[in-house]
Amino acid sequence: MTQELYQEKVALLKKWAHAYYVEDNPIASDEEYDRLYHEVLDYETAHPDEVAEDSPTKRVGGVIRDEFSKAKHIKRMWSMEDVFNNEEVQEWLDRVEKNIGECEYFCEPKFDGASMNLLYEGGKLIRAITRGDGVIGEEVTDNVRTIRSVPLTIDYDGLIEIRGEVVIRKDDFEQINAERLEEGESLFANPRNAAAGSLRQLDSSITAKRRLVFYPWGLGENTLAHRKLSQKMDYVYSLGFLEPPFAQDCKGIEEIEAFYQMLIAKRDDIPMMMDGMVLKVDEVDKQEELGYTVKFPKWMCAYKFPAIEKVTKINAITLQVGRTGVVTPVAEIEPVNIEGAMVSRATLHNFDEIERKDIHVGDSVIIIRSGDVIPKIIKVLEDRRDGSEVAVNRPTECPTCGSELLDEGALIKCQNLHCSDRVINSIIHFARKGCMNIDGLGSKIVELLVKEGIIKDILDLYFIKYEDLEHLEGFKEKRINNLLDAIQATKGVPLYRLLNAMGIEHIGEVASKALALEFGLGIVDAAYDQIIVIDGIGEEMANSVLEFMRVNHDFVLKLFETIQPTVEKKVEAEENPFKGKTVVLTGTMSESRGAIKEMLENLGAKVSGSVSKKTDFVIYGEEAGSKLDKAESLGVATLTEDEMRGML
Known part of the structure; x- marks a missing residue:
């Protein structure tokens, strides 16, 4: 076989595979496919230097890893706000449209699987990363290459992150469990667990046998110029990705509810498990105008199916x-x-x-x-x-x-600070993602370390020695060193992360940031009157901080001394026309509104998303809309971007 004929056969094999796995419309028999597959494989075995980058033979896996490495998403992967009934959807719509006016919503099924981020550069799949904590996930590229509905190459030259859900179809899930039962292996609890477990196989040939499917639902880094998200997704589908069985642009609660009820009616017929419907503001500019909370985008939510x-x-x-x-x-x-x-x-x-x-x-x-x-x-x-x-x-x-x-x-409550359950659960919380993020310190390891008497509290983690672990079953040199390195790497973390990791009742990440910024290491001696005046801190939260610091005062000081957290200094803005003022941004400006928002906040302004009588300034750019009209009707001062910069 010549190289030219080989390339033709690879192209035909890819065409047949795409028709079967993506279009669900086979155009060749299994026998024909197998015969052509082995002809291609024979040529590649004889000419290993000439194997095509996107040859279907690369889907079988075979790469075996010792462990997964971490990788960072270019753009963060967010969680979603959940709503559970028609009234909550209407409340969410009211919040959205109060800020950006009436708009269209891109609605599609919410598949129950494992979220994945695919990074393509120069048309090639170069990395696949699990969602992780939204910023950093596990790099599972070798395993994802085995998924037939993930193109190894696409007709796109730039850098693009394609996000989606890795799922297992319900009938495939039943077949996998039947095979595991026959082989005496433990059964998967549900298709989502099966999908997530399959992605974390160190041997990619095992992943290849699991019949995983990838459905894209969004984008991270990209330079696509489409005005709407639905248009961007249509382009993604045209690159060779699977399209969801149903998707629709909806206006208003009636159209949204009708599509939602249709999905519920089709729930048993759709081959993948669904646990709801996703609503997204369709216009990309309006998404950016709405922005994000600490946890999720303000422009999307998950309308969950009834319990x-x-x-x-x-x-x-x-x-x-x-x-x-x-x-x-x-x-x-x-x-x-x-x-x-x-x-x-x-x-x-x-x-x-x-x-x-x-x-x-x-x-x-x-x-x-x-x-x-x-x-x-x-x-x-x-x-x-x-x-x-x-x-x-x-x-x-x-x-x-x-x-x-x-x-x-x-x-x-149990008041005994040395109660083993309190100790174990506090250490598990301390080590988890979003807190100290100590890789390799899962709940089973924590239980083992406490049981063996190696640690009795979170402070003891920082004094574990190599010889403390070498006698434990399953702890080889590399694993021990990785764990010890991961613990030591948390030294110098921002103070708010350490406060969050301490597990103070009612105090989460947002409150921890406010406390760290206000008090620094002096939080251990803060008074009630000082805490209660912080924006967002209520009476119950203030009392919880005081009680925790009273009981654990010396212990917290030892933690500070050992971990040496980084303390962010509270910078008081110099006097300027926007300090202490409430400002609203609207229209297109010379740079992103996010950058201007950050600049104004650093000047001491509060940047709001909606106009009211309490608004001090509305700063507008080109194509300013309803917010400018409302400001003028309320008599709120309006400034062009140039006038704003002139005032500074």
């Missing part, structure tokens, strides 16, 4: 002690299958809820589960009681350490 209800029985109530000492009751129920997941536990939140719902051990109950939401009991079927049910009493002793519990009514 699925099942009837089961409570076999027992067990108690869990969290990192702050709160004792949470958990219902151990007779296992019940909900959308492919075997559910055997349900949350009860607290003992007030047990009393309010009059829950007994032995009761028949209705539980619900929606997407990732932990199953919960919504109703006790009292008419099914036969007298054998047992009432649940409020505990007085910690189930883990036996110390006396503090009963605050809604919350029951």
Whole structure:
């Protein structure tokens, strides 16, 4: 076979594969495909230096890794705000349209799988990264190359990030589990777990056998000039990617609800698991105008499908002690299958809820589960009681350490700081992504280190030695060094991350940033009156900080001394015309509104998304719309971009 004929056969093989895997419209028999495949493979075996970059033979995997490396997304991958009913959708629409006016929404199914970011450069797939924490994920390119619906090359010269969901079709999932059962392997709980587990195989040939499918739903880095997201996605589909079975542009709540109800009706017919519908503002400029919160874009949300209800029985109530000492009751129920997941536990939140719902051990109950939401009991079927049910009493002793519990009514707490459950859960929280992000320190490792007496609190992590770990099963030289390096690499982290990692009740990332900026290392001695005046900090949060610092004052100081966190200094803006003023930006300007917003905030201005009587200035560029009109009608001062810069 000549090189020219080989290239022709590769092109034909790719055409047949695309028709089968992407268009779901085979144009060749399996026998013809297999015969041509082996002709191509024979040529490549004889001429290894001439193998085409995008040859279908590269889909079989075979690359074996020791571990996955981390990789950074060019643009962040965001989470989504969840809404659960028509009223919440309307509230979300009202918030959006209050800021940008009436608009169209690009609606499509929300598949339940593993999020993936594909990076192409010069038309070639160069990297595939899991979502991770949105900024950094795991690089799984070798595994993703085995997915038939992911093009290895595309007709696009620049740099582009194509985001989507890796899923397993429901019938393929059943077949995979049947094969695992036959081979005596443990079964996957649901298609999403199967997809995520398949992507994390160190041997890519195993991934190749798992029948994974990739559906794109968005973009990161790109230079596409289309005005609408739906137009950009049409272009992505034209590059050879799978198109979702349904997608629609909708205006207003009625069209959105009609499409949503249609998807629910088609739920069983669509071959992939769906847990809702995604709404996105379609116009890219309006997306940018709306911007982002700390957690998610303001221009998109997930309209989740109704929760699925099942009837089961409570076999027992067990108690869990969290990192702050709160004792949470958990219902151990007779296992019940909900959308492919075997559910055997349900949350009860607290003992007030047990009393309010009059829950007994032995009761028949209705539980619900929606997407990732932990199953919960919504109703006790009292008419099914036969007298054998047992009432649940409020505990007085910690189930883990036996110390006396503090009963605050809604919350029951273990006050013993050395209670092993408190220690384990606090360390797990400390190490997780979003906190100190200690790679390799998962819950099982934490439990082992505490059980072996190697650590007893988060501070002990920083004094673990190589010889402390070398006797543990599964800990070889490379793994030990990687873990120790990951722990030491957290020294010097921003102070807010350390505060967030401490697990102060009611204090998350946003509050931690505000506290770190206001007090620095002096947070340990901050007074109530100083904390309560911080924007966004309420009475309960302030008291929680005070109580934590009172109980753990010396321990926190030792943490500061060991970790040496970076303290960001609060910079007081110099006097200028915008300091302390509320400003709204609208229209197209000489640079991105995000850059101008940052500049004004550094000057001490508060940049708002909507115009009101409290607005001090509306700064406008070309094609300014309703915000400028509203400012003029309210008598709010308006400035062109040039006038703003002139004032500075």
